[in-house]
Amino acid sequence: MEAKSKIRQISRLERHKQDGVPPSYPPIGAGAHLIEYLYEIGPTLPGAMGEVPVTHVELRAWQENAGIELQPWEAKLLHRLSAEYLGQVHKATDPACKPPFGQLYRAPNLSNKIDAALD
Numbered sequence: 426m427e428a429k430s431k432i433r434q435i436s437r438l439e440r441h442k443q444d445g446v447p448p449s450y451p452p453i454g455a456g457a458h459l460i461e462y463l464y465e466i467g468p469t470l471p472g473a474m475g476e477v478p479v480t481h482v483e484l485r486a487w488q489e490n491a492g493i494e495l496q497p498w499e500a501k502l503l504h505r506l507s508a509e510y511l512g513q514v515h516k517a518t519d520p521a522c523k524p525p526f527g528q529l530y531r532a533p534n535l536s537n538k539i540d541a542a543l544d
Contacts, residue, residue, distance in 0.1 A: 436517070437524060449527030456502075463503055465491070468510045476514070479507040 441448045453460060466487045469476040484500050487493075495503070516522050 434520060451526045459499060459502060459506070462487075462493075462495075462499075463506050463510070466503070466507075468507050469514075476511055478511050479504060 435443070438448060463479075466483065467479045470479055470483060471477075481500065481504060484495065484503060488495055513525050
């Protein structure tokens with residue numbers, strides 16, 4: 426039985442930062458405040474068996490503590506965004522996982538090596 430490698434692979438975001446290349450994000454219109462809220466709240470919570478989406482109970486507690494009253498649709502959307510975020514976190518553990526937005530990232534030096542090999 427072969428032991429799994431203990432070497433930690435860096436995330437796409439860490440690769441972007443390491444190479445000095447800003448990651449691409451989808452355009453956000455009028456809902457930008459909800460993304461800020463999501464990251465202020467969580468975007469996930471610790472659970473008994475790992476991370477879990479933000480619950481409506483946590484959303485209510487955050488609203489009371491922050492002095493913010495969310496509309497019902499905003500609370501539902503924040504809960505869904507948290508669940509989608511967590512789903513993508515799990516998918517992204519696969520090195521072959523494509524980014525949820527934008528093009529597949531190649532480090533600048535890798536692109537140069539590929540171009541040089543094809544010339």
